[in-house]
Amino acid sequence: MAIATIERLTAESTSQGIVMVAAPVLTWTVSCADATWGQHAAEIEWASQSRSESVLVDGDMTVAVRWPFAPLHSGERGTLRVRIQGKDGSWSQWSNRQRLQCGVRDGWPAARISHPKPDREQCPIALRRQVGVREGLVSAVLTASAYGAFQAYVDGKPVDDERMKPGWTTYGRRDVYVTTDVTALLGTGGHELTVDLAGAWFTEHYGFNGFVRQVYGSQPSFTGVLRLEYEDGSVDEIATDASWEAASDGPIVTSELYAGEVHDARRCAADWLPVAVADVEIAPVPRTAPAVRAVQELAPLEILQTPNGHTVLDFGQNLVGHVRLKVSGPAGTAITLQHAEVMENGELGIRPLRRAKATDIYTLEGEAAEQWEPKFTFHGFRYVQVDGWPGELAPDSITAIAVGSDLRRTGTFDSSHPLLNQLHQNVVWSMRGNFLSIPTDCPQRDERMGWTGDTQVFAPTASFLFDTYEFLSSWLEDLAIEQTDDGAVPFVVPDVLASAETGTAAWGDAATLIPWTLYDRFGNKKVLSQQFPSMRSWVDWVAARAGENLLWEGDFQFADWLDPMAPRERPAAARTSKDLVATAHFYRSAYAVARSAEVLGDDESARRYDDLATRVRTAWLDAYATPAGRLMSDTPTAYALAIAFNIVDDARRGRMGTRLAELVEESGYRIATGFVGTPLITDALTDTGHGATAGRLLLNDECPSWLYPVTMGATTIWERWDSMLPDGSVNPGDMTSFNHYALGAVADWMHRRLAGLAPGAPGYRRMITAPLVVEGIDWAQASYESGYGTHRAGWERVGGDEVRVWVDVPLQTSATVRLPGSDDGIEVGPGRHEWTTALAAVAQASIDREFTTSTPLIEIRRDEPTYRAVRSSIEDAIGDSAAQDFVDATTWTSGGTFLAERALLPTGVYDAVDSALAALRQASEE
Numbered sequence: 001m002a003i004a005t006i007e008r009l010t011a012e013s014t015s016q017g018i019v020m021v022a023a024p025v026l027t028w029t030v031s032c033a034d035a036t037w038g039q040h041a042a043e044i045e046w047a048s049q050s051r052s053e054s055v056l057v058d059g060d061m062t063v064a065v066r067w068p069f070a071p072l073h074s075g076e077r078g079t080l081r082v083r084i085q086g087k088d089g090s091w092s093q094w095s096n097r098q099r100l101q102c103g104v105r106d107g108w109p110a111a112r113i114s115h116p117k118p119d120r121e122q123c124p125i126a127l128r129r130q131v132g133v134r135e136g137l138v139s140a141v142l143t144a145s146a147y148g149a150f151q152a153y154v155d156g157k158p159v160d161d162e163r164m165k166p167g168w169t170t171y172g173r174r175d176v177y178v179t180t181d182v183t184a185l186l187g188t189g190g191h192e193l194t195v196d197l198a199g200a201w202f203t204e205h206y207g208f209n210g211f212v213r214q215v216y217g218s219q220p221s222f223t224g225v226l227r228l229e230y231e232d233g234s235v236d237e238i239a240t241d242a243s244w245e246a247a248s249d250g251p252i253v254t255s256e257l258y259a260g261e262v263h264d265a266r267r268c269a270a271d272w273l274p275v276a277v278a279d280v281e282i283a284p285v286p287r288t289a290p291a292v293r294a295v296q297e298l299a300p301l302e303i304l305q306t307p308n309g310h311t312v313l314d315f316g317q318n319l320v321g322h323v324r325l326k327v328s329g330p331a332g333t334a335i336t337l338q339h340a341e342v343m344e345n346g347e348l349g350i351r352p353l354r355r356a357k358a359t360d361i362y363t364l365e366g367e368a369a370e371q372w373e374p375k376f377t378f379h380g381f382r383y384v385q386v387d388g389w390p391g392e393l394a395p396d397s398i399t400a401i402a403v404g405s406d407l408r409r410t411g412t413f414d415s416s417h418p419l420l421n422q423l424h425q426n427v428v429w430s431m432r433g434n435f436l437s438i439p440t441d442c443p444q445r446d447e448r449m450g451w452t453g454d455t456q457v458f459a460p461t462a463s464f465l466f467d468t469y470e471f472l473s474s475w476l477e478d479l480a481i482e483q484t485d486d487g488a489v490p491f492v493v494p495d496v497l498a499s500a501e502t503g504t505a506a507w508g509d510a511a512t513l514i515p516w517t518l519y520d521r522f523g524n525k526k527v528l529s530q531q532f533p534s535m536r537s538w539v540d541w542v543a544a545r546a547g548e549n550l551l552w553e554g555d556f557q558f559a560d561w562l563d564p565m566a567p568r569e570r571p572a573a574a575r576t577s578k579d580l581v582a583t584a585h586f587y588r589s590a591y592a593v594a595r596s597a598e599v600l601g602d603d604e605s606a607r608r609y610d611d612l613a614t615r616v617r618t619a620w621l622d623a624y625a626t627p628a629g630r631l632m633s634d635t636p637t638a639y640a641l642a643i644a645f646n647i648v649d650d651a652r653r654g655r656m657g658t659r660l661a662e663l664v665e666e667s668g669y670r671i672a673t674g675f676v677g678t679p680l681i682t683d684a685l686t687d688t689g690h691g692a693t694a695g696r697l698l699l700n701d702e703c704p705s706w707l708y709p710v711t712m713g714a715t716t717i718w719e720r721w722d723s724m725l726p727d728g729s730v731n732p733g734d735m736t737s738f739n740h741y742a743l744g745a746v747a748d749w750m751h752r753r754l755a756g757l758a759p760g761a762p763g764y765r766r767m768i769t770a771p772l773v774v775e776g777i778d779w780a781q782a783s784y785e786s787g788y789g790t791h792r793a794g795w796e797r798v799g800g801d802e803v804r805v806w807v808d809v810p811l812q813t814s815a816t817v818r819l820p821g822s823d824d825g826i827e828v829g830p831g832r833h834e835w836t837t838a839l840a841a842v843a844q845a846s847i848d849r850e851f852t853t854s855t856p857l858i859e860i861r862r863d864e865p866t867y868r869a870v871r872s873s874i875e876d877a878i879g880d881s882a883a884q885d886f887v888d889a890t891t892w893t894s895g896g897t898f899l900a901e902r903a904l905l906p907t908g909v910y911d912a913v914d915s916a917l918a919a920l921r922q923a924s925e926e
Helices: 418-434 452-465 469-482 510-522 526-546 578-600 603-624 636-644 650-666 678-687 691-699 741-754 857-862 864-878 880-889 909-925
Strands: 005-011 026-031 039-048 052-058 077-086 098-102 112-114 125-133 137-147 149-154 176-181 189-198 205-208 211-214 221-230 235-239 245-247 252-256 260-264 276-278 292-298 302-305 311-327 334-340 359-363 370-372 379-387 398-405 411-415 766-769 779-786 789-798 802-809 814-817 826-828 831-838
Touching: 005 077, 005 098, 026 039, 026 077, 026 789, 125 221, 137 149, 137 189, 189 221, 189 252, 292 311, 311 334, 311 359, 311 418, 379 398, 398 418, 411 418, 411 741, 418 452, 418 691, 418 741, 452 469, 452 510, 452 678, 452 741, 469 510, 469 526, 510 526, 510 578, 526 578, 526 603, 578 603, 578 636, 636 650, 636 678, 650 678, 650 691, 650 857, 678 691, 678 741, 691 741, 741 779, 766 789, 766 802, 802 814, 814 831, 826 831, 857 864, 864 880, 864 909
Parallel strands: 260 359, 766 814
Antiparallel strands: 005 026, 039 052, 039 077, 077 098, 112 221, 112 276, 125 189, 125 245, 137 176, 137 221, 149 189, 205 211, 221 235, 252 260, 292 398, 302 311, 311 370, 311 379, 311 398, 334 359, 334 379, 411 779, 779 789, 789 802, 802 831, 814 826
């Protein structure tokens, strides 16, 4: 008789025992030595101070199981456990008891309080109130919200380890509160409850090009309730009201997101005044997104001295957060810390910061050894310039603190290719830094906004690397709120740019494609139910813009943003038609809405949007595709959209795939796509039988490419393909960031296609393993921790022409495996499975071939050793910079040759290439 074990039981939106939804969905992970074991039923038990009940749930669901009891009431505390019954009738032991406390409030009795006479804009303040605790305290819970960011203290001790709480939402439309158990901090007697408060996102100035404004307000405010429950059942609630006091003369002098924080340790709040009191017009709701916390600490890698005499710390990793000081010195000593991502001309590279100062200043109290870190700001940086340090700066005196939303890591990738592994690590670090309260971009400069398009293209990658379900679901709630009444979606959420009225493809499609991604990756249809009105509203808005011909044309579009061929100051001027891009996304979103309606059981909507999607697809093909399979925009992005979005019909699919591969080869396997095309191109190539070309594209290290930044020392994903130029200088454009995850969306393909770990059913109930064996890689593997357990897939070369493929399939799931070179699917159940199979020969130019200047350029480019020799000879002949320009301008066609183009080549190039090819021929003969 098999004995199953519950390894992990989780309740939705729970952190440190506080659950922020009244009826949380449940997930449990099961292990069993018998791989054939299956769940037949589950018994779920909830025991609290007011009730004890259990419910038998039939079926084999272990992921996103609905709460089977009446909703939890405010403050309810209890334990949750589950046991499961196998199909053989045996029962497991009960799981460990999960202690939960409902952090959801009924009603909001508190006022909003602030400083009555702030003496400066964005004025950080302290708040306080005395609290008396009677004997017999059972529970003390602080529930609080702010316009700004806060931390609360009981007798000077912080109530938790959160940063920047409660986070950034659509202020005034969806304010959120945080619930914290503070029982351990409150004994019988008197206590002082204090709050530090700064403006953070609420008081920041947003905008570009001179159009900068304070969107929400100029001063922070706070609202909260301390609930004290006693053994006799009595409850005291201490809410923010006129009895609180405020002071603005504390040690935090100024605090801003872009400018940084100024702290004077000599100051102490002394001028306490009665607070200003205002009504809370819209009651805050529970925060369901994960908290922001310190997630990692880094020591300096090196201490640099710049040509201008500055001291700069290099932490070796571009990150988001701040630094912590340990220092001793005379009172009044001011230490200035300026942050930047790169060095430029030997000095701190502050030009890309634009109007962000990214500078923290700490003034010493001077009594003894001091430790300090800012509370309410964060920076994007690898380097920190330190001015004013008293005495010699020791490496252990300053530590970098990486800060971000506290997301559970779920996915990994590894391979035999060091540069590819570093690329993947860069993706992880970019996500870690930019998923901070909301999915942001460019954490170093005056931006850090929730760009909808960037999040849309990256959501599949994000949802593999980390558990993003609650994080993105929360952000999607704000997206729906920020939509216009007729459905247009803003560029950024929260919409501090007042952009919702415009609406643009790929960005607005975050409304439809992200909910579908979350359902696909996590198997929880709650997000579809929550977002379906928003999804449908966006598609209806686009349909109205497109009109009767169903082509979305003529409107403003970001389109294939940051196409590498676009002019530096016109990043939207891509080669691919913006109308083609827009209408392709119209189809994709209509299709996603139809599928979502199907999942939700809304058959009428499913039929309606299926019909709309079919008609849009037909209109797109009629307008933009020729019968021969060419597109009016003969670009990689156009073909990638047609193939990856399944717009093209079967008759033209192969021809479009071939043309896409030709374009990639003609570009020398260098990237020619922007934000829209980049996440799709490797899938489009693989799906049409050009996996080898996709592999060459991925592993190319010339500019522009995914690996080029890695060769330049990147530790995060860059905003531009050439944020740093080959000569080491920073891109001169006004918009340059070295930490922006969008172009890292290729990692999703690395997980699914290269390693072979793809979802085949929502939540990975079924896995698809069809690994792509790529030249230049000896092995690749990935793992993913779903609600069912840990899935693994990978491959490695064994011998000269064989490959070993393996999968680990968790209980309650299955996998479909397609071995390299075969289209046949092998169905397997739980457990470890391995196969060894022969690799099909890949047609490619042989290194023994006698290449000459009459050889077609495409064949020279296909053979990597020959191409490298030719490029090296050109660099020797005309210099690195000129050679780079020459290669950038070369189209590696099947018709062109060096001999045919001899008269057009720069002086010395033909002879250098001829000599290099001759040397290769001679070496081959020897």
